Amino acid sequence: MKLLVVAALAALVAVVSASGDPTESLPGVQDLTPDNFDKFVNGAKHALVEFYAPWCGHCKHLVPEYKMLGEAIAKDPSLKNRVVIAKVNADSHRSLGERFGVSGFPTIKWFSRGKPVTTDAAEAYNKGRSLDAFLEFIKEKLDADKGFARVEALDKLAQAFVAEGADKDKVAADVKAAAAKVDKDQAANAKLYVEAIEKALARGVEYFEKEQGRLQRMIDSGSVAAGKVDSFAAKVSVLSAFTEKPEAAAAAAKSDDDDDDEEL
Structure with a gap:
């Protein structure tokens, strides 16, 4: 007891x-x-x-x-x-x-x-x-929510840039033109698409995946200053528009459309 x-x-x-x-x-x-x-x-x-x-x-x-x-x-x-x-x-x-x-x-x-x-x-x-x-x-x-910095108007162009046989100079010009027309609140993220493509033109499309991995490793390691984590994460997010498989991009777009339908 x-x-x-x-x-x-x-x-x-x-x-x-x-x-x-x-x-x-x-x-x-x-x-x-x-x-x-x-x-x-x-x-x-x-x-x-x-x-x-x-x-x-x-x-x-x-x-x-x-x-x-x-x-x-x-x-x-x-x-x-x-x-x-x-x-x-x-x-x-x-x-x-x-x-x-x-x-x-x-x-x-x-x-x-x-x-x-x-x-x-x-x-x-x-x-x-x-x-x-x-x-x-x-x-x-x-x-x-890894695509938080993505700009829908530029995502299809990102996929077009990495497509086999693409005229990369033409697509790059299209991206610059489209980036100049986005809403003000998307301008900073749109600029990241342009910067990424310019670097890929100089280094090859391998740049997208390598840079995405490098930045993500730095974020995960905790070595990035607190004030820069947001900008690094935004770059990783935009780079994913170039590295994700076409079927994944299509599925994401369909999901966004479905969400819009539900809100209506």
Whole structure:
């Protein structure tokens, strides 16, 4: 009997020690309020946001894992420049909870880069609440968004440039002309297509794959200065327009068309 009591107390201590105060500031985790929410969650980056209540037992148990998640993202250059990890005291800031349809705690939502910050666009996170589960989910999302810097109007020309027997000088001229016509917010990425093609004209089409691999290895190694990770990632993204197989490009285009149809 005594052994059972001791075991029960030990289990209780373990549960208590494995929880924390949800309102505590955590490294790598942004605390959001109605005043700063749109500053950090605005479609410029992906965002994983926990909506919690200080009194919620499950929210307390989540603290250690969420703390480790914030630390892991902050230490990884390839992640911290593309993902925001955040939390909201939705008990104190009920307007934010109501804005995103939060009806229980904790509610965790994923806001994808490039999409409107709305209830309909936000994806409910329903997977495991361990560090490994969070990281697996985030990396899957980022892998699916490797084309974040791609410009649709230039992707077909990129594929035309690498096609066997292509008149590369003509395609290069077409790319320059098309890049000059893109919207202002796509101009910087369009310029990357032009720069990549100019280098490939001098070095051969092997340049695309070699440079993509070189930049990705540098990002993954953590050797790139924080301020340059975004530009490196954008270059890798644009280079993928030249290196992906034609069938993959066609599938991606079809997927984009299907998404557009659903939005309509």
